[in-house]
Amino acid sequence: MSLELVSQTKSFGGWHKQYNHASSALGVSMRFAIFLPPQAQSGEKVPVLYWLSGLTCTDENFMQKAGAQRIAAELGIAIVAPDTSPRGDNVANDEGYDLGQGAGFYVNATEAPWRDHYRMYDYVVDELPKLIEATFPVSQKRAIAGHSMGGHGALMISLRNPDRYCSASAFSPISNPSDCPWGRKAFSAYLGGDESTWSQYDTTELLRNSQSKVPLRVDQGLADTFLTEQLQPEKLLGAAAESDCSLQLEQHEGYDHSYFFIASFIEDQLKFHHQYLVTE
Ligand SMILES: N[C@@H](CCC(=O)N[C@@H](CSC=O)C(=O)NCC(=O)O)C(=O)O
Numbered sequence: 001m002s003l004e005l006v007s008q009t010k011s012f013g014g015w016h017k018q019y020n021h022a023s024s025a026l027g028v029s030m031r032f033a034i035f036l037p038p039q040a041q042s043g044e045k046v047p048v049l050y051w052l053s054g055l056t057c058t059d060e061n062f063m064q065k066a067g068a069q070r071i072a073a074e075l076g077i078a079i080v081a082p083d084t085s086p087r088g089d090n091v092a093n094d095e096g097y098d099l100g101q102g103a104g105f106y107v108n109a110t111e112a113p114w115r116d117h118y119r120m121y122d123y124v125v126d127e128l129p130k131l132i133e134a135t136f137p138v139s140q141k142r143a144i145a146g147h148s149m150g151g152h153g154a155l156m157i158s159l160r161n162p163d164r165y166c167s168a169s170a171f172s173p174i175s176n177p178s179d180c181p182w183g184r185k186a187f188s189a190y191l192g193g194d195e196s197t198w199s200q201y202d203t204t205e206l207l208r209n210s211q212s213k214v215p216l217r218v219d220q221g222l223a224d225t226f227l228t229e230q231l232q233p234e235k236l237l238g239a240a241a242e243s244d245c246s247l248q249l250e251q252h253e254g255y256d257h258s259y260f261f262i263a264s265f266i267e268d269q270l271k272f273h274h275q276y277l278v279t280e
Pocket residue numbers: 053054055056057061065097147148149150257258259
């Protein structure tokens with residue numbers, strides 16, 4: 001597995017780096033970013049948080065706007081941010097910002113033309129961690145977090161893989177993609193018209209029937225213009241009440257859907273993950 005270094009920038013005593021690599025899951029070249037805290041330079045294996053971004057994002061939005069590096073450096077946590085879909089001239093796309101390139105929804109597509117490359121679930125769950133753990137001084141203590149489409153992806157992936165993650169969190173997740181416009185558009189295209197196949201990728205559906213012990217935290221701004229139509233965090237609370245899962249929902253008056261909101265509470269989310277990442 002060969003990696004091409006694209007950039008490296010010192011930050012808070014650690015390093016922000018971007019790499020390209022050939023992805024076998026996706027069949028294209030993918031770029032990801034990693035922040036390695038100062039503790040990683042002494043050979044110590046540090047725990048790692050995977051960050052899944054939202055619609056229209058690349059590996060750069062979170063790394064440039066969330067301001068996570070200072071606290072990640074202090075806590076000794078590496079952060080890995082993949083792109084949000086396969087990309088390229090030979091990769092299927094759509095005119096809308098909410099489907100195709102930049103909008104992979106972290107599922108394995110079964111429908112043409114998407115199924116040729118859109119296998120973001122396999123990429124995030126299997127291929128990327130394998131690559132990261134074989135290349136960088138990181139331990140197998142993993143957490144997963146994300147925003148909006150990526151917040152949904154993080155919760156969904158943790159519920160499907162409770163043995164792989166110590167904790168999971170989301171900012172403003174699309175809680176029930178089978179029942180909102182963004183999710184229905186994407187799932188119809190990627191997974192087809194048989195809605196019974198959607199529940200395997202729908203956090204609310206998974207949560208309702210889950211016995212996962214992975215602690216979950218959600219931060220939601222109450223001035224988010226997508227709150228009622230697309231996000232619907234009350235669905236998560238309802239589903240968690242029917243299950244054995246621990247879900248902490250933090251609601252924040254006046255905050256919107258943007259990275260200004262994420263930057264305001266990323267410290268709280270990283271400290272939430274840290275308590276589980278450092279437990280034996
Ligand atoms: N019209 C907007 C819609 C896209 C948007 O709001 N994207 C969010 C994620 S939304 C859910 O997944 C985002 O993170 N944008 C990038 C950013 O840096 O803020 C648009 O076209 O941007």
